């Protein structure tokens with residue numbers, strides 16, 4: 367069984383309903399178990415800034431599907447929700463990105479995992495760490511941030 371984390375975002379139409387429909391489609395897939403969802407975050411647009419704020423969330427799934435088939439499912443969900451690609455990083459009814467897939471590192475024409483821009487996106491990292499805080503501390507660390515040492519307070523640190 368593979369553990370995967372998906373980033374979902376919407377800034378066109380009824381954003382909450384788009385996210386609900388997308389998660390419902392994932393949950394109804396026979397080979398996908400939706401294990402956990404983050405809170406919803408309203409976020410300023412990153413990249414192309416002349417657009418409406420997004421609602422973002424992260425979904426933790428367990429699946430037997432190979433990564434490319436999971437990408438197929440994500441893209442089917444995008445198509446069913448009428449996603450149109452007009453502007454890069456532009457407005458969309460729904461966007462589903464694969465952030466992590468087990469502990470795999472892969473790079474093909476269609477799929478790069480871990481997602482190459484996840485490290486620089488607070489709208490991804492904050493819900494990701496909400497849904498699984500241990501991702502910040504368990505190697506290999508996907509966000510490039512590794513817990514190194516914790517001190518009991520300022521005095522202990524300065525000692």
Ligand SMILES: Nc1ncnc2c1ncn2[C@@H]1O[C@H](COP(=O)(O)OP(=O)(O)OP(=O)(O)O)[C@@H](O)[C@H]1O
Pocket residue numbers: 437451454455456461462463464465475476477478479480481482483
């Ligand atoms: N980890 C990944 N998750 C989803 N798509 C990916 C991933 N890696 C590569 N891709 C490819 O990226 C292509 C473009 O995806 P999309 O249009 O959603 O980009 P975007 O959301 O505008 O930008 P960004 O990739 O920065 O989030 C997809 O067709 C897909 O094949």
Ligand SMILES: Nc1nc2c(c(=O)[nH]1)N=C(CO)CN2
Pocket residue numbers: 374375376409410411412413414420422455456461489
């Ligand atoms: N706040 C926010 N900004 C974005 C988002 C997104 O989901 N949220 N998605 C993008 C393309 O993947 C580009 N910019």
